Amino acid sequence: MKVIIASSSKCGTKTLRKCFEILGYSVADFDHHAYNHYNEWKNIFEYVSRREQLHEMYRDIDVVTGAPAFYYWEEIAEAFPNAKVILTTRKDEITWYRSLSREIPKCHNSWTVAFCYLLTPTGIRLRHHFDRLVRVVHGIKEWGLFSKYDWSNQEVLIKRYREHNTGVLSRCRKERLLIFHFCEGWERLCAFLGEEIPDEPFPHVNERGQLAMSMWVLPVYVRMMREAFVVMAIIAILIALVLQLH
Template sequence: MTNLQVIGAGLGRTGTMSMKLALEEIGFGPCHHMVVTFGQEGCFKYFNNILKDKEVEESIKAVFKDFVAAVDYPGCMFYEELMKLNPDAKVILNVRDSPEAWAKSSGDTIFSANQANWLVSQLKVFMFQMFMPIHLYLIHKIMEKQSVHGVAPTDPDTDLAQMYTDWNNRVIETVPAEKLLIFNVKEGWKPLCYFLGVPVPDTPFPRVNSTEQWQNKVSGMMKGNILNALTRVVVAGLIFACGYYLLVGF
């Protein structure tokens, strides 16, 4: 068992960063979100275990053991396992205005390779694997497993709108109606607070992580990682050159 009181089953790009901040503001924090994994100790080991179907339950427990709520990837992928571990938890399915709206947002951000032709798609996937943290690659591979999406969201042949629709239908079919809130962040505080049984804040509902903000953040991260990689290559080359000249002379 973990300590989760709220399980977010909605896919990424459904207002999950805004939801994280909202839940923490009304007392359901800390809340796990993809951003947390960048500094989470042991996450590579845990996601590698899950991908290999090794110590899956123990690894899921380890990832979420210090949190009261979880939204976004990777938590949404394990909503059924988390429900079993936390039978009293409530489930929130974040949604967008339409499947097409979600496909556009996710295609412009987390699954941008999906919107490219095959060659560009493969290049984007290669760059992602080379210059982004390895645990993100593992999370994407878990997404492709039959037990999660069964398709590769980065594949140009994948219909993202259909993937989103299939996922939401699966959640609605597998979560008891009395434990489930289908929620669009545009609805604001009231339905969320009523569902969770807490007072409605007198502050505006959080609105963060737009497509433009996400693209700028990831672009900066990618550039930084590429620069670091190039720096390591140059330094390694200089060390090799110095060693070579010291050994064989000028």
């Protein structure tokens, strides 16, 4: 483990992920946490964080980012004492809240996702993981059969966001922490990492809410959709058989 991205969701974490991929780092993001370490995160959510467990989970990964890893940045930092920490924020709390409450529901509160979350093996795992994640990280609960989430509680969400950022700034050693602004580009990031500046433009990912579209190209969501097609085919066959019997 070389870098822990302690930034909350909707704070440019997808851009940072792309930066590290360009630099040749292996990156574990939300999809990796949810699928590859489902049982481990279940234990961490329901009991206590274990430094040894986190070390075993991410010892072969260069960078962790995304939920729920950002929320457990301190425990991961203890497991990897030589890892550096990066924090990015939005220009103000209201801007962050509006982005979160607008974009995250697009990813999860749709009939397509609800069908997958209810009837596919991968979708069921993702739904259970996300249910625990939003409860622990954001302080909100799911409601209804299809795990809809209420993102309207601005006060609670902003309080969690503020406390998280304050905690990183106050508890992370200054020589270990980079407070990064995207306008600083490759120069500041590579200087902190001790890397050569790549011969590529600095990326900008998920601008103006492309998250809901981009998630469907992630391997775990591709797998979920393939399973959904299989489930729909089985349902169609069963319906055809029932109709023939009548």
